[in-house]
Amino acid sequence: MARMKFICDAERCIECNGCVTACKSEHEVPWGVNRRRLVTVNDGLPGERSISVACMHCTDAPCMAVCPVDCFYKTEEGVVLHDKDLCIGCGYCFYACPFGAPQFPQAGAFGLRGKMDKCTFCAGGPEENNTAEEYRKYGRNRLAEGKLPACAEMCSTKALLAGDADVLTRIYKTRVVTRGKGEEIWGWSMAYGGSGMLADQPGAKA
């Protein structure tokens, strides 16, 4: 297996917020925290596009680099996760993240920040798989059940894709070739380095 990644196909996203709702519902994310959200550019104008944004599980994750308590780790599948027992809620990761992925629940009066919460690629966290403790802290571990993230599986237009990078690039290539446009893969160059164009991805050559 290569690496687990998300692709959001801006040509297909219809801004239905199904991914946002699926994530909220699947993990019972607290009020005020959005692990996934939709960003719309040129709203109401010709050329309007919407993109579903969450943690991109970067190759060289800036959140990992700046964390003062080293609570981040990366799994074999390339999923960036963190240990909430260690997190001190300092917010450095929020400032470092180019996607605004880290979220902080309010933990008290005067805007006191709680422990950081972010997209886990539905892979839980550093607790025993599918235990109540893991669910309470990190949400459901769908990866351990052999399932893909709820947001991508819920997407009605299949704009949001999740899974092995090689498979995703092949799917995306078919789409680009069929419709004849939209080669740019949003967020890839920032999250994984190199080019964000489909033709430059290894899986697209096959």
Added chain:
Amino acid sequence: MRKLTAFAAAFAAAVVFTGCTEIAQEPGKSYAGKEDSKPYAGDEFKGDKGKWEATLAQRSKGQDDYARIVSEKK
């Protein structure tokens, strides 16, 4: 003079080959938290990584609606 030339050549080669070095993609920081269990370690897959990967690959391919349309037409 020959020694100096050899040294200069070796130095130049070292400088040139430094450009070929691949920079590590993984951050050099350590993780201080708890060890996570593997996603295929639970009751569902009983440590069978191959079976887990095959299940996920099947799910990933299910996202390809063009392939699904073709298979449904057959």
